[in-house]
Amino acid sequence: MIWNQAESAPREAIEATQVARLRETARRVYAISPFYKKKFDELGVNPEAIKSVEDVQKLPFTKKQDLRDHYPFGLFCVPMSEVVRVHSSSGTTGKPTVVGYNAHDMEVWNEVMARVYTMSGTSAEDVVHNGYGYGLFTGGLGFHTGAEKIGAAVVPASGGFTDRQLMLMRDFGATVLACTPSFALHLAEVAAKAGNDFRKDYKLKTGIFGAEPTSKGLKEEVAKAWGIDYHEVYGLSEIIGPGVSCSCKHSDRLHIFEDHFLAEIIDPKTGEVLPEGERGELVITTLTKQALPIIRYRTGDITSIVKEPCACGRTHARMESIVGRADDMLIVNGVNVYPSQVEHVIANTEGVTLNYQIIADKKGHLDKLEILVEVSEDILVDNAGDMERIKKDIQASLLNNLYINAAVRLVEPNSIERSVGKAVRVVDKRRD
């Protein structure tokens, strides 16, 4: 099922919509936002000069720091009387980034979330268990009002309280699970304590997971653990929240809702737009947002985009599941390495956990990479030969798949440093 026929429009029609909406958005920010007026003028660009989709490349980038610099409402393009909702990022360093929506923006958000739900096979018949956190984070409320839009029954479970959430999922007959993939896996692990046939107590058929970078291995694990379809959602509060793109059942790639978001892939170092299919940093311009329109937002996420139509009937371009962060990317002896690629290799190795740490250091003039991997408590073997084999497997797989030579060190369970529950994935000693 496809929610809106705009999702399967011919390429020329998509681009015609994009050009008109891009020009309109550029006019809006140029007229209302002193920040954008100054930036446009510095580059000598005028909104009226936008004649094609490619003309977006003439416009200035917007960075996360720009939102921080105008904390809290400095980049809003509507009066506060028109704003109906405010969300904010967690902001681990410095001021958080604040985003706002007017009534029209809320409609846009609900529209794209309705498309996400429909893409995952969810309809008015379903019970959606929403385990995304409610609050300033866009996940909880984005999934909540989107479910209401399609007429599904939504259970606003929010995060935490695993046992109680499982009880609600069983008793309310949840058919759709929406939460982070790591929480979905945690729920399955706890549910499995009731026995290996625990799935008979649940009616789940599909899940919509996102909000954290996810390796293919983890996705497969979640899908298998619950015996459900896995749909990945992508989004960020600066653009709208969840609902920028979502994967259908025909492909791992995520359809970008191109009539609302204009996506580009650039070289994060030079800012140059890259050819279709190449990996680089995802840059998004909002095409229909009014309270906080954003021009060429540097997401920092690394992905690639292809435009060929999909077997599902949608023509909207598809992005790869995020492979890494532009600021996380390590260059080791000239080779680009993303932690998520390393994670993918580790996920496909028996006997180790997904708790790992990548340590980059210098040996003379050369870079050297060491990867610490926690051995699994369950599969912990008492045979040194088997352990050596696991180590060699990871090493060979890194070399064959990522073209990197890394030393692998197996470490004790729970020994890798964690900060606020999250493992520290990359330690770059070359910067010291």
Added chain:
Amino acid sequence: MKTIEQLSIFLENRTGRLGEITRRLADMDVSIRTLELVEAGDFGILRLILPDVHAVKAQLGSQGISAKITKVFAVEIADNVGCFYRVVSALADEGIDIAYTYTVHNGTQGAFVIKTAEADIARAIARLENDGVTVLDAV
């Protein structure tokens, strides 16, 4: 079946780690019957036979140290030349691979502790007893 449960602990090769584990065992008032330390580059495996491996594993687990219980068996060292050869050749004759073996002595009696694939243990013990080798209930 005369199997013995052995506790294996994965150890990173860093200063003080062995001391830390053995201190915890002493704090738990655990008497170690046998101990073998296998060194493999940047990690090692400490193999222990203790009075109550399950309780010790649970206690170590609560302190964040993972351990694995493995089934092994022990045969008496007869006081004559070639006794180890007879044990090894009997197993080879049965087509049973020895993963590893080590010796222990409790003051009056010596034994070989032998690890094979778990599926082979029953057959190994049957053959050795048939050959007149004493398989021990405990070490």
